[in-house]
Amino acid sequence: MPGSIGPRSIGRRRIVVTGIGAVTPVGAGREEVWENLLSGSSGFAPVESFDTSRYNVHAGAEIKEFDPAPYFSRLDPQTVGRATQLAIAAARQAVDDADLDLDSVEPERAGVVMGTTSGEPREVESFDDRYVAEELEQVGPEFITRYPCHVIAGCVASELQLAGVNAMIPAACAAGNYALAHAFDVLRAGRADVMLAGGADSFSRITYTGFARLGAIAPEVCQPFDRNRKGMIPGEGAAVLVLEPLERALERGRQPYAEVAGYGLSCDAHHMTAAHPEGAARAMQRALSDSSRQPEAVGYISAHGTGTATNDRLETRAVKRVFGDAAYKVPMSSIKSMIGHTMGAASAIEAAVCALAVATDRIPPTAHFEEPDPECDLDCVPNEAREQRVDMAMNNAYAFGGNNASVIFEKCRT
């Protein structure tokens, strides 16, 4: 229990979200992504980036027809991996969306924190193809210069000339939330004036193989909380949020989407791939206590909601443990029903959703919902978006390794 933990000693600066960028299987850019999520779009299609003929599943949530070139002005998009391309696109969009003139920011006071599950898996997959073909001599320096995951945050900084704090947090499927949480602390402690934070992952053969082997991939669509749900669907994407102190946003005449109220992290220490309701509950409780809020104040929960039998059942149980009877009154949807599981990007995209729910009082649905599951009996906002006041939104994410992270966003009162 977190009993002995005392009050925070440094930094009570209020940190807000002023810009959102996202590249997803249902579109790119804040407006397009948000509208498509509200209308229940579906990003699922047969996998094209590699041959799935030897697999017993074929559905994926890939981003089709992505052209990185318009987002690059310094680096050459052909010299970086796909996750880095997606990350730079989302970062550029977020900066534009925030109306942030980077020339007006001291580069040394602006930084980047990104999360990922796999870094640049296509680089290691290409290494493996050559290994198997006994053509290893064809592996050039790019394996080491592109593959290690920290290059994603590094290249975003290099492209946008942000010379401040730089960190990469590979916390698997909760990585976006971990990155946001860290950036939030960096800003609170006064170590930067502006932080870009988010997550990115590219569609990966390795990830697909692993989930296929676990029998976790659904044949056609992802149906979180549905009684007949058949699993998750791997996806790809990136999202980046511009975070800055409230006073700075106001000084430059910018009305924030939302304020970051607090976060909580925990570790199950239980199982590498199966979640545990106790750890998930502790992350939510810590986030609430860090935000000095009661569960009743939460108006929307963005669920981890992968669509696997186990995750959705355990997650429902964890939310009930924290929220008690109030659990039945909080809408809790999963956008993975539309864009699949975008891995390290997932909770970053979901964080953008939470910020926009708070900003617009609209809640995206859980799509493809057909039949209620008695073990997942909370309000999953089936199929239709909802207009409803959202003062606070909680973003939940759970990862391999038992890494849990909850981040809370609230309406920014100025």
Add this chain to the structure above:
Amino acid sequence: MSAETSHQEPAARRVVVTGVGVVSPLGDSPRDLHAALTEGASGFRAVTLFDTDGLGARHAGEVADFAPESYLGRVNLRPVDRTARLVIVAAHLAFEESGWTRELREEHDVGLVLGTMFGSVHTISSFDRRALVAGPSYAKPFDFANSVINAAAGQTAIWHALRGINSTVAGGTTAGLQALAYAAEVIRTGRADAVLAGGADELCFESLYGFHQTGQLCSEGDGGAGHAVPFDARRDGMVLGEGAGLLMLEEAGSALERGAPILGEIRGHGNCYDCSRGTGESAVDAVERAVALALGDAGVSAGEIGAVSAAGNGSVLGDRHEALGLAAALGGRADLPVTAVKSMLGETLGASGAFGTIALLESLRSGVLPGIRGLEEPEEGLGLEGLSPRAREIETRLGLIDAVGLDGNVCALVIERIDSEELSAQLSGGA
């Protein structure tokens, strides 16, 4: 701001080191490691972990004959890969020294922040290759669970019952130092009271071959590894190494209260990025900036630093940038004793920042700073005169560790030697 004035801020939480766990090419205790480094021993040897036929690089800082069972007893290690085994053993050693028994860990949240460059690229690649050759239905679920980059941190949490904040920090060769900074920050800000932190990477075919293809490794003669001598005029690249180094970090008051050994204090850190990704002159500025940030965060002046544990690994450009940056940040302290333990351990990637910190902490405590093995003639114009092939006596409480990545990341950490009597006196207002 001096050390004393920081106490005037009532809520300021201080971060102390209460234990160290190390699995390195030169020993498995901080004392043994320091002794070997002081003697100028070499951790480089012909690789035995895998076949190096046809590979230009055949030597590395391998942890030879690593036997986790000798620390952990007869246990089932099948579910965990080499990176996780190194971390699990280092954690075991750190808990033993700091007195965090399993019973205590079950009662209190202990966190883990692990720095790593690759996690295990060997596990990831093996998983993929098996699926390629035998078909996807023959891929191993165990390997998939370990294919995420945070696998070692997750496995170590399961092994040792660590339910606090659990985070993995990448950053290439700066990851270990960044992890220590991250952990110190969550303690300082009241998010945690006890966090194990440091870094690890394993030696494997995939990374050795990959680095060889970049041309960043030193040449190899018949007799062994070539001239991977940090800051030496004739250096021509690095030697890869492996290992795990972890420091048990705790909030000072609670550490004292439970009677923990007090070995030192994490005073401050700085982290920044070089947008030229290590290729241009701005790399020098980035090193200078990270060091200045760390000094400012610690509230100490450059003049108070008495020893430096540098990141130098034999890289032609990287070592030069680092030296010039250090010289600029520590201005006027050209004679400051500087060690570079990678001359003996190799570039241990995610572990290196932790090894640099552990070696310096032990140097501050023992009063002896290791030299730079093989240093014959420091490159001219680096601005550092305190480079020596031999160990030296030092008399200082405060030391600086820096980490300079291969592609832009820079981090610096200020540590101080302190024992429980001194800490107790300071916390009760007697200092």
